[in-house]
Amino acid sequence: MKRKREEEKSKANDSNSNGNGNGNGNGNGNGNSSNNMEIVWQTPANPPVKEDYIFRDGRRNVKPYYFEFISHVKNRWAGKTIVDLFAEEFKGRPYDYYVSAVKCGRIQVDEEMVPVSYTVKSSQKISHFLHRHEPPVMAWDVSILQKEPDVLTVCKPPSVPVHPCGQYRKNTVVGILQAEHDLAPLFPVHRLDRLVSGLLILARNASKADLFRQQIEAGKVIKRYIARVNGVFPEGEQVVDVNINYNASAGRSTAESGDSLGDTPLKGKAACTKFTRISTNGTHSIVLCEPITGRTHQIRVHLQYTGYPIANDMLYLCEHVTHREGMSADRAAAYSHHSPPPVSSDKSESSSEDFSIDPMCTNCPNLAPKDTKDMKRACGYIVFDTLDLDGHMNALILIGQHLAYNFLPFF
Known part of the structure; x- marks a missing residue:
């Protein structure tokens, strides 16, 4: 396979001697000097x-590219101006950025520059050109445990998302398997959160993936997680039947339980999890978790709701938990003895690209797409984050005849 699409080429002016790093020639350096770069x-x-990756200090880095x-204009997007579309659907950047990006050709429609007032039509192709920096992940291998003609079972390391999403494209389980083992296409049967480690089952063709989907819909999938939580978890089976509201932007x-009179409308989706304490040492407890539904971060949120959050889960760790929706992780941390560092979230590209300007990258400030020359435009990057992983949460997943044993970090 060719590594890059050769027909997609353009020129960029590399005027990186600008002292301010803004590429406009107004800095302390000679902003007028430039080098053409293909x-x-x-x-x-x-x-x-394989050549896309660089391993350094225990992390797997992706070379910027x-x-x-x-994307293609959805029916609900049709009739909006190109700027309004991006500002409403891709909220990772300010409105002014999209105005500038359209004016300079960084955002194009059907491979053509358009005015900021341009109204998009259904099915049109929209391109957004970037110099992309993916965040690093931990440098652990994606180990292949079982390889069958139509099914692949691997051990997913923590910090690596399963498939391309938001900030990640190459630093994913699917991307790494494709690069290092030439395995494609792959269809994840189930997903694990980015910070979760454990066994992951992937179908190797669409028909097998559909068979797994039918088994899941028929209730033939059993998931049991073993979590280490803070505190002495109560004995006996504990059932948490509390709605969960997911905030994609955050x-x-x-968790939201409403009030005792039922007067407060609930915005979240129904969610239910069973918990059973396995053991405790007086400080932490090992708890069996059986999700009845499958909401985003369900186990983590329900454990936080009970007052026994997963140990070292910096997103949901809190000693005093409100029963009302709206208790964000940042506010929760304020009630805890811990001060969690910022944690980058897993956001899909459909809602956010989550980039900002990288003044240290000489290719970012002056990048022109395709044959659009002499148009200076700012490029985006993603802030690199680090992960401290010092615990695990285990998951046992039974899917048909296939067994997956998962290890989820305690963040």
Whole structure:
């Protein structure tokens, strides 16, 4: 396979001597000097390869690359201006950024520059050109445990998302398996949160993936998680039947139980989890978790709701938990003895690209897409984050005849 799409090329002016790093020639350096640089654009069709990765200080890094985000106008987008569409649907950047990006050709429609007042039509191709920096992940291997003609079972390391989403494209389980083992296509049968480690089952063809889907819908999937939580968890089976409301922009879920009179409308989805204490040492407890439903961060949120959060879960760790929706992780941390560092959330590209300007990257400030020359535009990057993983949460997943034993970090 070709690493990059050769026909997608353009020129960029590399005027990185600007002292302010803004590429406008107004800094302390000579902003008028420039070097032409050939750019090869990658798209979602370009597979990752081994050479894309650099291992350093226990982390797997991805070499920055030029990327064309491609989407097509949905029916509900039709009739909006190109700027309003991006500002409403991709909220990771300010409105002014999109105005500038459209004016300079960083955002195009059907491979053509358009005015900021341009109204999009259904099914049109929209391109957003970026110099992309993916966050690093832990440098542990994605170990293949069992390889069958139509099913692959692997051990997913923590910090690695299962499939391309938001900030990640190559630093994913699917991307790494494709780059290092030439395994494609792959269809994840189930997903584990980015910070979760454990066994992951992937179908190797669409028909097998559909068979697994039918088994899941028929209730033939059993998931049992073993978590280490703070405190002495109560004995006996504890059932938490509390709605969960997921905030996509914040990347967090909250539990909501309403009031005793039922006057407060609930915004979240129904969620139920069974918990049973296995053991305790007086400080922490090992708890069996059986999710009846499958909401985002369900086990983590329900354990937080009970007052026994997963040990070292910096997103939901809290000693004093409110029973009302709206208790964000940041507020929860304020009640805890812990001060969690910022945690990057897993956001899909459909709602956010979550980029900002990287003044240290000489390719970011002056990047022009395709044949659009001499148009200076700011490029985005993703802030690198670090993870401290010093515990695990275990999950036992039975899917048909396939067994997956999962290890979830305690964040």
